[in-house]
Amino acid sequence: MSLFEDQHNFAEVILPVPLPKSFCYSIPLGTDVELAVGHRVLVEFGNRKMYTGIVSEIHQNRPEKYEPKPILEVLEVDPSVTEMQIKLWKWVAEYYMCTIGEVMNIALPSGLKLSSQSYIQLHPNFIIEENLEILNDKEFTLLSTLEKEQTIAYAQVSNIIQLKSPYKTIKDLIAKEAILLIEQIKEKYKPKMEKRLRLTEQYAEHPEALDKLFETLAKKVKQEDALLKYLTLVPVHEDHMSNYHGVSKKEFIKVGKELSASSVGTMTKNKIFEEFERQIPRFELSIADRMQPTPELSAAQKECLQKTITGLNDKGVCLLHGVTGSGKTEVYLKLIKSVIENGSQALFMIPEIALTSQLVRRLKVYFGDVLGIYHSKFSDNERVETWKGVQEGQFQVIIGTRSSLFLPFSDLELIVVDEEHDSSYKANDPAPRYQGRDVALVLAHLHHAKVVLGSATPSLESFYLAVKQKYAYAGLTERYGNAQLPEIKIIDIKAMRKQKKMKDDFSDELLQLVHKTTEEGNQAILFQNRRGYSPYVSCETCSWVPSCPDCAVNLTYHIYRNELRCHYCGHKEHVPKTCVSCGGTSLKTVGLGTQKVEEGLKTFLTDIRVGRLDLDTTRRKHSYEQILTDFEQGHIDVLVGTQMVTKGLDFNNVRVVGILNADSLIFFPDFRAHERAFQLLTQVSGRAGRRGEAGTVILQTTMPKETLFAKVARHDYRNFYRKEIQERQQYHYPPFTRLIKLTIRSEKQELTRDSAEWLGKRLVNWLGAKRILGPQEPVINKIRNYYLSEIMIKLERENFDLKKAKNYIHHAILNLKEEKPFKRVWVSIDVDPN
Ligand code: ADP
Numbered sequence: 001m002s003l004f005e006d007q008h009n010f011a012e013v014i015l016p017v018p019l020p021k022s023f024c025y026s027i028p029l030g031t032d033v034e035l036a037v038g039h040r041v042l043v044e045f046g047n048r049k050m051y052t053g054i055v056s057e058i059h060q061n062r063p064e065k066y067e068p069k070p071i072l073e074v075l076e077v078d079p080s081v082t083e084m085q086i087k088l089w090k091w092v093a094e095y096y097m098c099t100i101g102e103v104m105n106i107a108l109p110s111g112l113k114l115s116s117q118s119y120i121q122l123h124p125n126f127i128i129e130e131n132l133e134i135l136n137d138k139e140f141t142l143l144s145t146l147e148k149e150q151t152i153a154y155a156q157v158s159n160i161i162q163l164k165s166p167y168k169t170i171k172d173l174i175a176k177e178a179i180l181l182i183e184q185i186k187e188k189y190k191p192k193m194e195k196r197l198r199l200t201e202q203y204a205e206h207p208e209a210l211d212k213l214f215e216t217l218a219k220k221v222k223q224e225d226a227l228l229k230y231l232t233l234v235p236v237h238e239d240h241m242s243n244y245h246g247v248s249k250k251e252f253i254k255v256g257k258e259l260s261a262s263s264v265g266t267m268t269k270n271k272i273f274e275e276f277e278r279q280i281p282r283f284e285l286s287i288a289d290r291m292q293p294t295p296e297l298s299a300a301q302k303e304c305l306q307k308t309i310t311g312l313n314d315k316g317v318c319l320l321h322g323v324t325g326s327g328k329t330e331v332y333l334k335l336i337k338s339v340i341e342n343g344s345q346a347l348f349m350i351p352e353i354a355l356t357s358q359l360v361r362r363l364k365v366y367f368g369d370v371l372g373i374y375h376s377k378f379s380d381n382e383r384v385e386t387w388k389g390v391q392e393g394q395f396q397v398i399i400g401t402r403s404s405l406f407l408p409f410s411d412l413e414l415i416v417v418d419e420e421h422d423s424s425y426k427a428n429d430p431a432p433r434y435q436g437r438d439v440a441l442v443l444a445h446l447h448h449a450k451v452v453l454g455s456a457t458p459s460l461e462s463f464y465l466a467v468k469q470k471y472a473y474a475g476l477t478e479r480y481g482n483a484q485l486p487e488i489k490i491i492d493i494k495a496m497r498k499q500k501k502m503k504d505d506f507s508d509e510l511l512q513l514v515h516k517t518t519e520e521g522n523q524a525i526l527f528q529n530r531r532g533y534s535p536y537v538s539c540e541t542c543s544w545v546p547s548c549p550d551c552a553v554n555l556t557y558h559i560y561r562n563e564l565r566c567h568y569c570g571h572k573e574h575v576p577k578t579c580v581s582c583g584g585t586s587l588k589t590v591g592l593g594t595q596k597v598e599e600g601l602k603t604f605l606t607d608i609r610v611g612r613l614d615l616d617t618t619r620r621k622h623s624y625e626q627i628l629t630d631f632e633q634g635h636i637d638v639l640v641g642t643q644m645v646t647k648g649l650d651f652n653n654v655r656v657v658g659i660l661n662a663d664s665l666i667f668f669p670d671f672r673a674h675e676r677a678f679q680l681l682t683q684v685s686g687r688a689g690r691r692g693e694a695g696t697v698i699l700q701t702t703m704p705k706e707t708l709f710a711k712v713a714r715h716d717y718r719n720f721y722r723k724e725i726q727e728r729q730q731y732h733y734p735p736f737t738r739l740i741k742l743t744i745r746s747e748k749q750e751l752t753r754d755s756a757e758w759l760g761k762r763l764v765n766w767l768g769a770k771r772i773l774g775p776q777e778p779v780i781n782k783i784r785n786y787y788l789s790e791i792m793i794k795l796e797r798e799n800f801d802l803k804k805a806k807n808y809i810h811h812a813i814l815n816l817k818e819e820k821p822f823k824r825v826w827v828s829i830d831v832d833p834n
Pocket residue numbers: 295296297298301322323324325326327328329330480650
């Protein structure tokens with residue numbers, strides 16, 4: 001009991017609702033848990049809706065304008081969320097201009113969010129009849145109903161047990177492990193079981209007995225084999241505890257040197273082995289994985305590691321710039337290992353999980369049980385499991401996508417951001433539209449942790465900061481194990497057409513190479529730019545493409561008006577009848593598809609097996625992995641794909657990479673077009689010749705003289721950087737400025753247009769015309785029946801009050817919504833848009 005019982009305490013609670021503040025609740029006297037920041041609590045909000053909220057502050061200031069409602073329930077003994085996490089949420093909300101509730105919504109796994117939409121189910125291991133003495137009547141009623149109905153919506157519980165507030169009953173049942181809380185019915189928790197094998201205690205714990213056993217088995221070769229194999233896999237002689245988990249029976253017999261199942265059966269009968277069942281942990285390593293040795297660093301890698309360590313100590317952040325196949329991962333692993341030895345935590349961030357099952361396996365081998373995995377495609381149960389594992393200190397290393405930044409780290413020492421240039425680090429909808437790489441830097445700052453940013457093609461922003469010596473820099477300029485970077489050949493599509501050396505989209509040279517390499521039993525990857533990119537106009541004679549006079553981007557072709565527009569400033573013009581550059585009259589719109597490539601290839605090279613990897617073919621869950629596994633195991637000779645084939649794939653036999661038309665990459669209407677093009681072409685080329693003999697890349701284009709392609713071919717990042725950074729400075733783009741994109745949407749085109757105009761004017765008044773671009777209809781101006789318009793705000797990076805500008809923007813949007821005609825208009829804010 002507190003001494004200040006008469007003094008009333010209040011809690012600020014963060015709720016998952018899109019309102020820009022926390023909410024005050026009163027703390028009822030006599031709650032059994034002492035309420036603290038980070039506690040999950042159950043509160044009523046709005047129209048008798050129940051939410052889980054997080055306490056962000058405890059204070060004594062009674063709100064003046066309303067009588068606060070009481071907190072209904074404290075959902076746990078120890079807080080789920082740390083104060084550090086709440087600090088991070090606040091930073092994200094403020095920087096990315098969203099509400100803290102929106103941040104909480106993506107930060108907390110929904111398994112930790114109890115709301116009216118939750119369901120309960122019977123715990124699979126709970127048997128009611130055996131537990132009668134620990135259940136009261138209400139609990140028994142609820143469990144019996146659950147047994148019949150399988151799942152019950154949380155909202156129905158009070159009806160069933162005739163109690164107005166059922167929270168306590170539910171909480172008690174969870175504590176008794178009688179029920180589970182689930183978010184959706186489809187995620188019902190079903191443990192998978194498997195048969196396992198281990199030595200019986202008489203041998204596992206008595207080395208002398210084991211020695212004797214070998215003597216008895218001396219003449220029974222098959223049984224002796226089995227025993228030896230078991231002891232290589234499970235080092236019982238070094239640590240008899242290792243026997244406890246044993247091995248999967250099926251794998252034990254099948255993987256590696258195959259054993260006779262009947263001998264193993266006999267040994268079980270003779271009580272040498274015993275069988276038992278175990279729930280399959282979610283990331284069990286196969287025996288094959290455990291048999292891989294852990295690699296030694298090469299001399300170059302060692303040097304790079306040393307540089308990185310020095311750099312981190314010096315600057316806190318180090319850019320690790322290593323060519324494709326140089327083995328950056330091995331360097332990361334060594335860094336993380338030393339963090340673990342210090343007893344601290346490390347976060348290994350990757351852009352997308354689908355592409356990384358190879359990598360996850362490698363890490364699991366390396367780190368074993370201290371490795372946790374986290375990403376948004378996980379089920380709730382899995383996410384909560386990882387969350388708890390981090391909280392309780394079981395996981396010292398987490399591999400995960402951007403959402404893993406929000407885990408409850410307590411002692412974070414290192415964050416590795418792999419492929420830091422990858423645009424998947426940026427979250428689009430819903431808010432918060434955060435950039436994972438940048439939030440990683442903030443999280444590290446809060447924890448005084450260090451950050452390694454790794455890439456073969458660093459983002460311009462990161463390289464710029466390395467050049468400015470804000471970040472340290474460590475390079476790896478050669479591939480691991482004498483593998484050579486591929487030779488990149490630029491093929492002139494137009495010249496080839498003239499010489500009749502093109503078949504559809506394929507040059508003869510590309511077809512011949514693909515044919516030859518598949519004949520030799522090797523593989524090829526063909527890359528076609530993603531579907532649905534913006535069409536543009538180009539001169540067939542001289543390749544001229546119309547561009548905006550003010551923005552240094554190419555103009556986008558809009559069919560419905562037959563006009564060209566600048567995606568940034570709204571400049572528009574008619575499609576010219578003649579080419580401005582050469583005077584020719586054959587202007588065409590440009591566009592291509594992957595399916596056509598697949599079909600074309602099958603007609604020209606009849607014997608090869610072609611697989612396709614794009615949004616179409618990978619819509620179903622796991623189809624992605626299936627296609628990649630087929631490719632890895634050689635059931636596919638040539639993989640045709642979009643952007644997906646450019647990322648991180650590590651295959652041994654890919655000798656040829658073909659880029660069917662590199663032009664469109666450059667003409668994407670975006671100030672980052674050249675940066676993306678360089679990254680993408682380098683990354684896709686990097687799939688060739690990762691082992692053994694060097695690979696070849698065929699880059700087809702109508703602009704063989706384009707200097708960007710020459711730089712890709714020479715693997716010349718630095719000259720690419722020099723030119724690009726100059727242009728960014730000249731046209732005031734990031735990293736020299738900061739962009740904020742507003743998207744205005746409504747159900748009527750007129751309304752969108754008018755409100756965007758209104759908002760644009762207000763912003764021009766407050767921030768000045770030179771900082772406001774647009775409003776401007778995006779290339780795709782109608783999405784799901786909403787008409788869109790965009791305003792781009794360009795702000796200085798230095799000597800500028802960013803906070804004040806953001807306040808203006810918030811206010812302008814609020815004012816817009818207060819205008820009667822604009823009630824049904826929505827505005828979303830994207831800070832540092834992609
Ligand atoms: P990157 O990420 O830099 O493109 P990876 O880390 O994927 O390169 O390494 C490329 C390949 O070389 C991988 O298959 C990896 O297993 C292998 N490799 C790299 N370093 C070593 C090493 N020190 N010992 C053994 N294999 C290595």
